[in-house]
Structure formats: structure tokens, C-alpha cells
Amino acid sequence: MQLLQNKVREEGIVLSGQVLKVDSFLNHQMDPILMKEVGQEFARLFQEENINKVLTIESSGIAPGIMTALELEVPMIFARKQKSLTLREDIYVEKVYSFTKQESNDITVSKKFIHPGDRVLIIDDFLANGEAAFGLARIVEQAGAQVAGIGIVIEKAFQPGGKLLTEAGYRVESLVRIAALDNGVVTFA
Amino acid sequence: MQLLQNKVREEGIVLSGQVLKVDSFLNHQMDPILMKEVGQEFARLFQEENINKVLTIESSGIAPGIMTALELEVPMIFARKQKSLTLREDIYVEKVYSFTKQESNDITVSKKFIHPGDRVLIIDDFLANGEAAFGLARIVEQAGAQVAGIGIVIEKAFQPGGKLLTEAGYRVESLVRIAALDNGVVTFA
Numbered sequence: 001m002q003l004l005q006n007k008v009r010e011e012g013i014v015l016s017g018q019v020l021k022v023d024s025f026l027n028h029q030m031d032p033i034l035m036k037e038v039g040q041e042f043a044r045l046f047q048e049e050n051i052n053k054v055l056t057i058e059s060s061g062i063a064p065g066i067m068t069a070l071e072l073e074v075p076m077i078f079a080r081k082q083k084s085l086t087l088r089e090d091i092y093v094e095k096v097y098s099f100t101k102q103e104s105n106d107i108t109v110s111k112k113f114i115h116p117g118d119r120v121l122i123i124d125d126f127l128a129n130g131e132a133a134f135g136l137a138r139i140v141e142q143a144g145a146q147v148a149g150i151g152i153v154i155e156k157a158f159q160p161g162g163k164l165l166t167e168a169g170y171r172v173e174s175l176v177r178i179a180a181l182d183n184g185v186v187t188f189a
Numbered sequence: 190m191q192l193l194q195n196k197v198r199e200e201g202i203v204l205s206g207q208v209l210k211v212d213s214f215l216n217h218q219m220d221p222i223l224m225k226e227v228g229q230e231f232a233r234l235f236q237e238e239n240i241n242k243v244l245t246i247e248s249s250g251i252a253p254g255i256m257t258a259l260e261l262e263v264p265m266i267f268a269r270k271q272k273s274l275t276l277r278e279d280i281y282v283e284k285v286y287s288f289t290k291q292e293s294n295d296i297t298v299s300k301k302f303i304h305p306g307d308r309v310l311i312i313d314d315f316l317a318n319g320e321a322a323f324g325l326a327r328i329v330e331q332a333g334a335q336v337a338g339i340g341i342v343i344e345k346a347f348q349p350g351g352k353l354l355t356e357a358g359y360r361v362e363s364l365v366r367i368a369a370l371d372n373g374v375v376t377f378a
Contacts, residue, residue, distance in 0.1 A: 029266045029302045032259035059247035059267065066252045070221035077218045078248065113218045 001041055001175040005188060007034060008154065008176055014184045018156075019100075026125055026153065027060045038175060039067025042123065042151040045173045046072075049148040051121045053077060053114065055136055057107060060125040064153055068123050077114065079107045079136060092142045096135035099128065107135050109143075116144035127152040127174060130161025137170065149173065156181075157189045190230055190364040194377060196223060197343065197365055203373045207345075208289070215314055215342060216249050227364060228256025231312060231340040234362045235261075238337040240310045242266060242303065244325055246296060249314040253342055257312050266303065268296045268325060281331045285324035288317065296324050298332075305333035316341040316363060319350025326359065338362065345370075346378045 013021040025031040042064070054076040056065030062078050069076035084106050085093060091108045098105065114120065120140045124132055127150075137147045147170055155162050155174035158181075165172050177189035202210040214220040231253070243265040245254030251267050258265035273295050274282060280297045287294065303309065309329045313321055316339075326336045336359055344351050344363035347370075354361050366378035 023299065024301070028269070028299055029264050030255060030258070032255050032265055033262065035255060036259055059251060059269070062248060062251040063255045063265075066219060066221050066224055066255065069219070070225055073222065075218050076221055076252075080217070080248070110212065110217055112213070 001038070003034065003037060004153070004176050007031070008178070008186055008188075012186055014181045014186060017181050018159075020154070020156070020178065020181055020186065022154065030063050032063075035063045035067045038064045038153060039069075039071045041175060042068040042121070042173070043071030046121055046149045046151065049121065049171075050119050051148045053118050053120045053145075054123055055079065055109070055114070055120050055140065056123045057081065057132055057136060061123055064125060064151075065123040068121065068151065072121070075113075077109060079109050079139065081105045081107055092139045094135040094138045094142075096131050098131065107132070107139070109139050111143070114140060114143035114145050118143070118145035119148040120145050121148050122150045123152075124150075125153045127155040127161045127165075127172070128159040130164050133161065133165055133170075134168075137165075137168075151175075154178065155189075190227070192223060192226060193342070193365050196220070197367070197375055197377075201375055203370045203375060206370050207348075209343070209345070209367065209370055209375065211343065219252050221252075224252045224256045227253045227342060228258075228260045230364055231257040231310070231362070232260030235310055235338045235340065238310065238360075239308050240337045242307050242309045242334075243312055244268065244298070244303070244309050244329065245312045246270065246321055246325060250312055253314060253340075254312040257310065257340065261310070264302075266298060268298050268328065270294045270296055281328045283324040283327045283331075285320050287320065296321070296328070298328050300332070303329060303332035303334050307332070307334035308337040309334050310337050311339045312341075313339075314342045316344040316350045316354075316361070317348040319353050322350065322354055322359075323357075326354075326357075340364075343367065
């Protein structure tokens with residue numbers, strides 16, 4: 001997606017060989033027109049997948065998620081992140097490890113909102129090791145529903161998440177794929 | 190806003206005299222078409238206010254915030270909530286007390302994204318005691334910018350936030366105002 005690639009090139013800040021900061025348009029300040037186009041692009045890519053729900057995770061997944069859901073005219077659910085929880089009957093819980101923060105969080109979704117037969121599109125802002133996407137996929141499968149696809153705004157393709165998700169049988173579509181962040185420069189895949 | 194009032198009546202669950210659960214369309218699962226109409230309504234209400242930024246707070250403010258920003262064609266910033274932070278030069282920090290959770294959180298916004306001369310529209314999903322809205326307003330004012338208005342999706346008008354914000358000189362527009370949650374029934378103001 002050219003518009004997004006331009007934004008990454010112009011406004012992304014390479015903090016290290018691993019970390020790209022995009023807080024001017026995706027993670028803290030958000031560009032709503034760009035988010036709308038991201039939603040339109042995901043809707044186009046997955047239009048044949050009979051999606052009836054979008055699932056994302058707070059907080060940075062919500063804007064691309066709601067724009068995708070708007071285009072597809074389906075509800076969006078966002079998973080919540082919490083420190084480890086006492087077991088509850090009414091929610092699905094999966095543990096997700098963050099390599100960035102070096103900590104595990106529980107991600108949770110109410111059982112009310114995903115059901116057998118649902119075809120769920122998972123949306124997230126970043127894909128690196130795939131921990132969050134796998135956690136969301138396990139929640140969908142716990143519910144007896146199907147993962148219809150995984151849409152990622154920015155994939156760090158030099159980290160293994162995309163490969164692992166594809167090998168696990170998921171269809172992954174990333175709008176921008178970054179091959180390297182070496183020497184302060186973004187190289188696209 | 191009639192559509193929103195209908196949703197509250199049909200899907201809202203009164204958990205106590207203080208607590209209304211709206212997780213089927215606003216707080217966990219979200220209705221994107223409703224969110225778009227919420228954004229259009231805020232844009233209409235504040236169209237004369239020369240707004241150049243929307244400020245909200247994670248997580249439930251992001252969807253109504255981004256839809257409002259899309260209509261106004263301005264950037265949206267979401268404040269982050271964190272446990273108390275070590276002081277940092279590059280962010281505005283305000284302490285916000287949550288009566289629901291009975292704890293204080295720091296809310297933070299990068300200094301990069303709000304500047305003197307900005308006219309900022311604050312958007313949030315709920316207004317009860319006004320703690321979050323006042324915290325966001327203090328951040329805008331720390332930055333030397335102006336609060337151009339405060340847009341609330343659901344105001345619990347039996348709690349003092351709306352009155353306190355209005356007395357402090359802010360223009361508050363709530364799309365739905367709830368007068369009482371007694372006996373498991375929502376009464377609109």
C-alpha cells in the first residue's frame with residue numbers, strides 16, 4: 001500500500017535494528033484518512049472470505065479494526081490486555097508474551113461475542129513474532145469459530161511472525177512489509 | 190441522538206444504580222456504523238469551533254474519536270493510561286482517579302502532538318465524575334492549547350461530571366444523557 005509506505009518512509013523513526021516508531025500516524029497520534037484507506041484495503045483483500053466479525057486488540061488495533069469493520073459492515077470486537085486474571089466462566093483468556101516489554105499479559109474476549117460458525121478477520125497494527133496474532137487466533141478457535149484471515153498494517157518481515165502464521169495455515173495480508181531497519185534506515189520487502 | 194438512545198435501551202445492561210454495561214456496541218464489541226454516526230454528530234455539533242485536533246483516551250474513546258476526526262479531517266491523539274510513571278521530559282502527564290476501579294492512573298500524551306494555538310476537541314465514551322475529561326483538559330492547557338469542546342457518547346447525568354465541566358467553562362455535548370439507573374431501568378434525561 002503506497003500511501004502507507006510513504007508515511008513509514010517520511011515519518012517512521014528507526015529506534016534500533018528491531019524498533020520502528022510510528023507514533024505520529026498509527027500508535028499515538030492517528031491519521032484518520034489513512035486509517036480509512038487501511039480499512040478499505042483490508043476489506044478489498046478479504047472480500048471473498050465471508051467475514052462476519054473483526055477481532056483486534058487494544059489499543060492501537062482499534063482504529064484500523066473499526067475502519068475495516070465499517071467497510072465490511074460487520075461488528076468489531078477488541079480484546080483487552082490485562083495482568084493475569086482469576087479464572088472467569090464468561091471470558092476466553094489466552095496468555096501472550098510481549099518480546100518488546102518482556103512480559104506476559106492475558107488477553108480476554110467475552111464469550112458473548114464470538115460463536116461457532118463465525119468467520120473472524122483478525123486485524124493488528126504490527127506483526128513481529130506473531131504472539132498477539134496467535135493469541136487472538138486461539139481465542140477464535142476456543143470459541144469454535146474460524147479465522148478467516150489476518151490483516152496487519154506493518155509487518156516486520158525480518159522477524160518470524162508472518163512465516164509462523166502462514167505455516168500454521170492462516171492467510172496473512174500485510175499492507176507494508178519491512179525487510180530491515182539497519183543503520184537507521186527502513187528497507188521495504 | 191435517537192439511534193444511540195435506542196441502542197442503550199435495547200442492549201444496555203443496568204448492573205447497579207451506578208453502572209450501565211454497554212459492551213455489545215461501545216466498550217468491547219463495537220458497532221462501526223453507529224460509531225460513524227457518532228462521529229458525524231460530534232462533527233456537526235462542533236463544526237463552528239475551528240477544531241484542528243481530536244484528543245481521546247484509550248481504549249473505548251478511540252473508535253468514536255477516530256470517526257469524529259475523520260469527519261473533521263483532523264488528526265486524532267489518544268492518551269495512554271499507565272501506572273504511575275517516572276518523570277519524563279517528552280510527555281505531558283496528569284493523574285486521573287477512577288471511582289469505578291478506585292485507583293489512580295497517570296494519563297500521558299507526547300509533547301510532540303499538542304501545541305500552543307491548537308483547538309482541541311476532547312472525546313470520550315462515558316462521563317460520570319469527569320475525572321478523565323478534566324485530566325485531558327489539563328493536558329491540553331499544559332500544552333498552551335485550547336479546549337474547543339468536550340464530546341461525550343453517554344453521560345450519566347446523575348453524577349456530577351457534566352455540571353463540574355460546564356461550571357469550569359467547557360462546552361460539553363453529550364449524545365445521550367441518562368437521568369437514572371434505578372431498579373434496573375434506564376431513564377433518559
